[in-house]
Amino acid sequence: MISESLIATLEPYKAVIKVAVIVALAVAINKIMRYTLGAYFKRESARINVDPTAYNFLKNALTFIIFMGASFNIVYVIPGFRQVAVTLFAGAGILAAIIGFASQTAFSNIINGIMIVAFKPFRIGDIIEVGTNDNYKGTVEDITLRHTVIRNYELKRVVIPNTEISTQIIINRSMNEDAMIRFFEVTLPYSADLVKAMSIIEEEAIKHPLFVDMRTPEEVAEGKPLLDVFCRNLSTSGMMVRAYISAADSRKSFEFLMDMNKIIKLRFEREGIEIAMPYMNVVMRGHDAGAVGVLGDGGVEEMRG
Numbered sequence: 001m002i003s004e005s006l007i008a009t010l011e012p013y014k015a016v017i018k019v020a021v022i023v024a025l026a027v028a029i030n031k032i033m034r035y036t037l038g039a040y041f042k043r044e045s046a047r048i049n050v051d052p053t054a055y056n057f058l059k060n061a062l063t064f065i066i067f068m069g070a071s072f073n074i075v076y077v078i079p080g081f082r083q084v085a086v087t088l089f090a091g092a093g094i095l096a097a098i099i100g101f102a103s104q105t106a107f108s109n110i111i112n113g114i115m116i117v118a119f120k121p122f123r124i125g126d127i128i129e130v131g132t133n134d135n136y137k138g139t140v141e142d143i144t145l146r147h148t149v150i151r152n153y154e155l156k157r158v159v160i161p162n163t164e165i166s167t168q169i170i171i172n173r174s175m176n177e178d179a180m181i182r183f184f185e186v187t188l189p190y191s192a193d194l195v196k197a198m199s200i201i202e203e204e205a206i207k208h209p210l211f212v213d214m215r216t217p218e219e220v221a222e223g224k225p226l227l228d229v230f231c232r233n234l235s236t237s238g239m240m241v242r243a244y245i246s247a248a249d250s251r252k253s254f255e256f257l258m259d260m261n262k263i264i265k266l267r268f269e270r271e272g273i274e275i276a277m278p279y280m281n282v283v284m285r286g287h288d289a290g291a292v293g294v295l296g297d298g299g300v301e302e303m304r305g
Helices: 004-048 052-077 079-090 092-102 104-119 162-166 194-206 217-221 250-271
Strands: 127-130 137-143 147-152 157-161 170-172 180-188 229-234 239-247 281-285 291-296 299-304
Touching (some): 004 052, 052 137, 104 147, 104 162, 147 162, 157 162, 180 194, 194 229, 194 239, 239 250
Antiparallel strands (some): 127 170, 137 147, 147 157, 180 239, 229 239
16 A cells, blocks of 8 residues: 555645646557557558558547547646636637637648548649649648648658648649650751651650550551650740650659650750750941841841940
């Protein structure tokens, strides 16, 4: 039996001990819950195709509930906190207004997080683009009650509130996707051999290891070319050539596009084909160079001294 003296000694620390026990239980229950869910997910994912998005969201939601329950218990076991809570709840109208105003964004994030999990505009592992911000492009790593975590192409973790995601246009490059097409574009000067340049682009794209033939059986039977290459535009800068290059998925198509930039640049250099660039010709007239003409994309402008 515990001696009365020990009980008397611990009496002033009773509230602290209770808080410590509550926190320890909450941490232990949370760890057991997450471990159990994780083990179940790994065991059953192959058999019943468990969605990792729903699993992660459920895990985070249960963690939130466990620690919210622990917080309420801590308020109850500490007399000072309990008296403050009773006083606050006595003015429930004012308290509700304050809490409602202060937590409007927080509850909005929770509701939008539930909507994301329920309607699945994207899932964990999908490659998405949120709005027009270049930093909001990458792979979805986690969806919590408050925010979504994206690993962008610089391997940085971008934390976006769920409310902000719900108000933006989302491009999901992984949704119902097998192969993906990207535009490869290059502008040539009018002096370049257009047919030869288009032939080189077609040749280099088709022999690239990431190239995927996107033609249907009907298009193959009709003799459609493996790759669409055409002159898209004639402008003051030159002739824009576009090719539709395709790969197995979004990431490979991006790698394919980056490779093509390098491959075509080096191949054009070997073949003597110039890539168009902004230029300016300065024409000097007269014995004292009193007149200077500037020739650029828009024509000739003459300046006299």
